[in-house]
Amino acid sequence: MNAAAPATLASALHEHRWLSGIVLLYGAAAFLVHRQFPASSAGNMLEGFAVSTLIGPLFTLCGYAIYVMLLVRPANLTRFLFTSSRRYLRRERLLHALPVLLLFPLFASSFTVFKAAVPVLHPYAWDRHLADWDLALHGGVAPWLWLQTVVGHPYVTAIINFAYHFWFFLVYAILYWLALSMDKRQLRMQFLLSFVLSWILLGNVLATLLSSVGPCFYGYLYPGHDPYAPLMHYLQASNQSVPVWALNVQQMLWNGYQDHSSSLGISAMPSMHVATAVLLALWGWRVNRRAGAALTLFALLIMVGSVHLGWHYALDGYVGAAGAYAVWRGVGALLARAERRGAEARPAALPPGVVYLRTRAMSRER
Numbered sequence: 001m002n003a004a005a006p007a008t009l010a011s012a013l014h015e016h017r018w019l020s021g022i023v024l025l026y027g028a029a030a031f032l033v034h035r036q037f038p039a040s041s042a043g044n045m046l047e048g049f050a051v052s053t054l055i056g057p058l059f060t061l062c063g064y065a066i067y068v069m070l071l072v073r074p075a076n077l078t079r080f081l082f083t084s085s086r087r088y089l090r091r092e093r094l095l096h097a098l099p100v101l102l103l104f105p106l107f108a109s110s111f112t113v114f115k116a117a118v119p120v121l122h123p124y125a126w127d128r129h130l131a132d133w134d135l136a137l138h139g140g141v142a143p144w145l146w147l148q149t150v151v152g153h154p155y156v157t158a159i160i161n162f163a164y165h166f167w168f169f170l171v172y173a174i175l176y177w178l179a180l181s182m183d184k185r186q187l188r189m190q191f192l193l194s195f196v197l198s199w200i201l202l203g204n205v206l207a208t209l210l211s212s213v214g215p216c217f218y219g220y221l222y223p224g225h226d227p228y229a230p231l232m233h234y235l236q237a238s239n240q241s242v243p244v245w246a247l248n249v250q251q252m253l254w255n256g257y258q259d260h261s262s263s264l265g266i267s268a269m270p271s272m273h274v275a276t277a278v279l280l281a282l283w284g285w286r287v288n289r290r291a292g293a294a295l296t297l298f299a300l301l302i303m304v305g306s307v308h309l310g311w312h313y314a315l316d317g318y319v320g321a322a323g324a325y326a327v328w329r330g331v332g333a334l335l336a337r338a339e340r341r342g343a344e345a346r347p348a349a350l351p352p353g354v355v356y357l358r359t360r361a362m363s364r365e366r
Contacts, residue, residue, distance in 0.1 A: 008095045016099040023103040030110030053105040056176045063173035100179035114204040115265035126212040130313045143314035158242040164305040202323045207267040214268030216310035246309040271312045275320035277302040
């Protein structure tokens with residue numbers, strides 16, 4: 001191993017110490033929950049770790065390949081990808097990224113444990129309240145009805161459905177690209193910490209306190225009058241013209257919830273699709289205006305999709321967006337404060353004249 005490698009790895013471990021502490025404690029808590037409620041989720045954390053380890057780099061590579069095909073367009077795509085990837089993934093970069101590459105599969109598998117345990121820790125009880133609050137916030141009209149006049153066409157629904165599923169690809173690609181990035185270290189760490197904390201605080205803690213299944217499952221949870229049946233009928237009819245993938249996923253999730261065959265779990269409040277899209281937009285504006293504008297439009301599209309596809313009450317998205325913004329600002333303030341303290345602790349740089357005189361004095365002593 002290169003003599004500088006241990007120092008590089010030690011520096012990486014120190015830089016990611018907060019992230020490591022949070023994820024390792026989270027993983028330990030998830031392991032205890034899984035041992036306490038083994039029937040609440042299928043599989044185990046090791047399987048989730050393995051799947052996440054494979055998916056992240058694969059999505060990142062696919063994203064880079066699409067970028068190269070659209071913008072670079074080399075004569076030999078395979079050779080270009082191999083050469084550029086080999087040049088990019090140098091040892092120093094990989095060692096710097098190693099803590100994140102190991103932590104995030106553990107984080108992802110831990111999250112699924114907590115999400116699957118939501119109905120065990122707190123049985124679903126908030127859907128009627130959330131549906132009523134949605135009506136109150138939108139003038140007595142369900143938000144999906146407001147949207148239906150604009151996006152209620154099978155082909156528009158298909159585009160929104162594609163964007164909603166593309167979210168998984170985009171999030172994983174950016175997350176692992178940031179893991180490998182060595183630029184804008186503080187901004188990078190702000191996103192990584194905000195991502196982890198928002199999924200823990202919003203996607204686990206708040207989701208458990210406000211346990212809910214969402215509009216698409218409302219009729220299953222409360223037999224009888226289902227105010228969202230017309231929306232689901234529209235989506236089923238659209239599916240006859242253009243595939244609406246969300247319907248198959250929703251059915252899979254409900255079947256998995258009933259027979260405990262899936263570890264994915266169901267949780268509506270707050271919307272983590274919206275929360276994460278807002279985090280991406282906040283990060284994007286700090287990178288450049290184009291990235292910020294594009295990711296903001298994507299976040300708005302995800303917000304529309306979360307309601308139009310029956311996944312969420314509009315309130316779920318509002319809370320998710322507000323929560324993500326609060327976490328982002330809080331983490332940013334803490335990192336800025338830590339940076340100021342670090343700067344105060346470092347010895348002040350000596351003026352050039354003093355350095356010159358000290359150098360002359362040392363040379364005379366020799």
